[in-house]
Amino acid sequence: xxxxxxxxxxxxxxxxxxxxxxxxxxxxxxxxxxxxxxxxxxxxxxxxxxxxxxxxxxxxxxxxxxxxxxxxxxxxxxxxxxxxxxxxxxxxxxxxxxxxxxxxxxxxxxxxxxxxxxxxxxxxxxxxxxxxxxxxxxxxxxxxxxxxxxxxxxxxxxxxxxxxxxxxxxxxxxxxxxxxxxxxxxxxxxxxxxxxxxxxxxxxxxxxxxxxxxxxxxxxxxxxxxxxxxxxxxxxxxxxxxxxxxxxxxxxxxxxxxxxxxxxxxxxxxxxxxxxxxxxxxxxxxxxx
Amino acid sequence: xxxxxxxxxxxxxxxxxxxxxxxxxxxxxxxxxxxxxxxxxxxxxxxxxxxxxxxxxxxxxxxxxxxxxxxxxxxxxxxxxxxxxxxxxxxxxxxxxxxxxxxxxxxxxxxxxxxxxxxxxxxxxxxxxxxxxxxxxxxxxxxxxxxxxxxxxxxxxxxxxxxxxxxxxxxxxxxxxxxxxxxxxxxxxxxxxxxxxxxxxxxxxxxxxxxxxxxxxxxxxxxxxxxxxxxxxxxxxxxxxxxxxxxxxxxxxxxxxxxxxxxxxxxxxxxxxxxxxxxxxxxxxxxxxxxxxxxxxxxxxxxxxxxxxxxxxxxxxxxxxx
Ligand SMILES: Cc1ncc(C[n+]2csc(CCOP(=O)(O)OP(=O)(O)O)c2C)c(N)n1
Ligand SMILES: [Mg+2]
Numbered sequence: 323x324x325x326x327x328x329x330x331x332x333x334x335x336x337x338x339x340x341x342x343x344x345x346x347x348x349x350x351x352x353x354x355x356x357x358x359x360x361x362x363x364x365x366x367x368x369x370x371x372x373x374x375x376x377x378x379x380x381x382x383x384x385x386x387x388x389x390x391x392x393x394x395x396x397x398x399x400x401x402x403x404x405x406x407x408x409x410x411x412x413x414x415x416x417x418x419x420x421x422x423x424x425x426x427x428x429x430x431x432x433x434x435x436x437x438x439x440x441x442x443x444x445x446x447x448x449x450x451x452x453x454x455x456x457x458x459x460x461x462x463x464x465x466x467x468x469x470x471x472x473x474x475x476x477x478x479x480x481x482x483x484x485x486x487x488x489x490x491x492x493x494x495x496x497x498x499x500x501x502x503x504x505x506x507x508x509x510x511x512x513x514x515x516x517x518x519x520x521x522x523x524x525x526x527x528x529x530x531x532x533x534x535x536x537x538x539x540x541x542x543x544x545x546x547x548x549x550x551x552x553x554x555x556x557x558x559x560x561x562x563x564x565x566x567x568x569x570x571x572x573x574x575x576x577x578x579x580x581x582x583x584x585x586x587x588x589x590x591x592x593x594x595x596x597x598x599x600x601x602x603x604x605x606x607x608x609x610x611x
Numbered sequence: 612x613x614x615x616x617x618x619x620x621x622x623x624x625x626x627x628x629x630x631x632x633x634x635x636x637x638x639x640x641x642x643x644x645x646x647x648x649x650x651x652x653x654x655x656x657x658x659x660x661x662x663x664x665x666x667x668x669x670x671x672x673x674x675x676x677x678x679x680x681x682x683x684x685x686x687x688x689x690x691x692x693x694x695x696x697x698x699x700x701x702x703x704x705x706x707x708x709x710x711x712x713x714x715x716x717x718x719x720x721x722x723x724x725x726x727x728x729x730x731x732x733x734x735x736x737x738x739x740x741x742x743x744x745x746x747x748x749x750x751x752x753x754x755x756x757x758x759x760x761x762x763x764x765x766x767x768x769x770x771x772x773x774x775x776x777x778x779x780x781x782x783x784x785x786x787x788x789x790x791x792x793x794x795x796x797x798x799x800x801x802x803x804x805x806x807x808x809x810x811x812x813x814x815x816x817x818x819x820x821x822x823x824x825x826x827x828x829x830x831x832x833x834x835x836x837x838x839x840x841x842x843x844x845x846x847x848x849x850x851x852x853x854x855x856x857x858x859x860x861x862x863x864x865x866x867x868x869x870x871x872x873x874x875x876x877x878x879x880x881x882x883x884x885x886x887x888x889x890x891x892x893x894x895x896x897x898x899x900x901x902x903x904x905x906x907x908x909x910x911x912x913x914x915x916x917x918x919x920x921x922x923x924x925x926x927x928x929x930x931x932x933x
Contacts (some may be wrong), residue, residue: 331924422738422907423911424915425905429740429906431740431743433741445740446709447678448678463621477677478678480655481678481681510655511653518655518676
């Protein structure tokens with residue numbers, strides 16, 4: 323994939339993702355509530371979007387030509403807020419510690435009317451892909467070239483509404499739309515394949531194929547893979563693209579990784595310190611490379 | 612039947628704190644042991660709704676549908692058509708909001724005996740924010756013909772409501788809050804579906820609450836010793852015990868309703884329309900004033916939006932001075 327990015331650029335992206343993970347841990351510790359596993363797992367993909375892929379202007383979040391990022395699984399918003407903060411959106415450093423608190427713009431689930439740069443209000447699962455279709459229709463009608471990136475989770479694929487949108491996007495050949503699925507195999511009550519299996523019969527990726535989508539399967543922590551998939555998504559013609567990103571929930575903190583108990587709880591102070599120490603060690607190793 | 616209060620219930624340092632959802636979960640487990648036809652259908656929030664008290668004991672009577680509330684409703688309806696007694700359980704905004712039309716057609720219209728049991732009613736949900744704070748659920752269920760709508764005032768009453776729901780007919784909705792709130796009733800406190808509870812008699816004003824707001828009203832009535840306040844707990848919002856409320860309104864001439872729900876379509880508006888017909892006295896609805904609030908701890912939200920004891924007292928005094 324070196325045709326798209328150099329080793330050096332990838333290393334920089336890895337460092338940025340690490341910084342974002344550290345910010346997420348601090349935000350959650352200060353909030354004393356919120357979701358930990360999903361945001362840590364999606365830090366690399368958000369970094370790839372906000373620091374490489376997106377056509378956007380952090381100082382002008384309502385720029386009409388911007389790419390749209392529709393976050394369907396709103397509960398992972400700490401990663402979005404942290405990515406936006408580090409990318410230069412107008413969020414103050416002190417504001418990060420107001421997450422989930424009264425009077426804050428950083429709502430527990432994203433609020434469109436409060437924070438510029440957030441495209442939709444979300445939190446209730448299964449709604450984002452339909453909204454993303456609406457954004458994609460609007461772009462086509464207005465002959466706008468921007469891309470619609472919809473972030474969704476695996477758990478919300480139990481919702482019928484998700485599949486209604488899957489059919490719709492294929493029907494209308496919404497090739498300006500790409501959904502990136504956080505395939506981390508966890509949800510609240512357990513592992514997805516125990517709660518509501520998505521790979522039963524055929525895999526989630528094959529299900530999307532059967533519905534007429536262009537489907538890519540990638541490692542969600544491999545920047546070459548991620549950026550390569552973004553390129554393919556943008557060049558796909560006549561079909562929407564689905565990127566099934568295999569991620570590790572809680573990525574970067576050993577006691578959080580792949581443990582669904584970390585879906586919806588924040589670290590306490592001791593746990594946060596340990597998590598930050600682990601992330602700092604990863605950061606050191608990256609810098610030595 | 613005399614109301615029985617927990618010991619020292621008005622002493623905030625001594626009263627036990629526990630969420631209604633916990634009481635509901637314990638009630639479910641008791642019901643499960645008593646009746647083999649009780650089934651739990653969940654949507655990826657079973658432990659959070661404290662239904663694990665049931666599911667761990669009765670895995671064969673547990674159906675986990677994943678994050679799929681409409682599917683949950685249809686499954687409950689099918690089970691009920693076949694004579695089972697399903698409890699459909701998840702957070703109020705998704706259980707009632709996402710799946711409203713399936714509830715109407717598959718449960719309410721055929722009058723299926725399905726019990727919808729929700730956590731996360733009201734702004735007491737807290738830091739998750741407005742998407743998860745359900746303040747329209749009473750409006751959405753009370754308008755459905757044949758529904759019984761229960762809004763227990765604490766952990767113990769939630770437990771009793773769940774157990775009582777089994778013996779009712781037709782659809783039932785039970786709303787519980789997520790946050791721990793004072794447990795001021797006891798396992799021995801009488802609970803009869805369809806009968807309001809007069810917790811304190813008075814002649815100057817009738818104050819009515821449901822859910823944890825009833826506790827605030829008791830505190831206020833105690834503080835405002837110079838006034839004689841009648842406090843009524845309405846755990847059954849539908850069918851409403853309008854006779855008792857009319858009698859109280861006739862006596863006091865003023866009715867104040869406090870609730871963690873939108874004032875549009877909440878208990879206050881239901882009572883106001885009933886009183887307009889029987890005894891048109893001034894009615895004040897105090898609740899969420901037709902807005903979406905925000906994220907914040909339950910305590911901070913109560914303070915900012917006037918649903919704490921102070922804010923509720925102020926609203927009551929403003930009303931009485933008019
Ligand atoms: C419609 C709806 N139902 C239920 C919920 C409660 N909920 C929040 S996150 C979640 C788990 C969903 O799984 P996933 O998004 O894969 O979780 P993660 O991988 O981030 O742990 C549930 C059920 C919700 N937000 N929306
Ligand atoms: Mg998941």
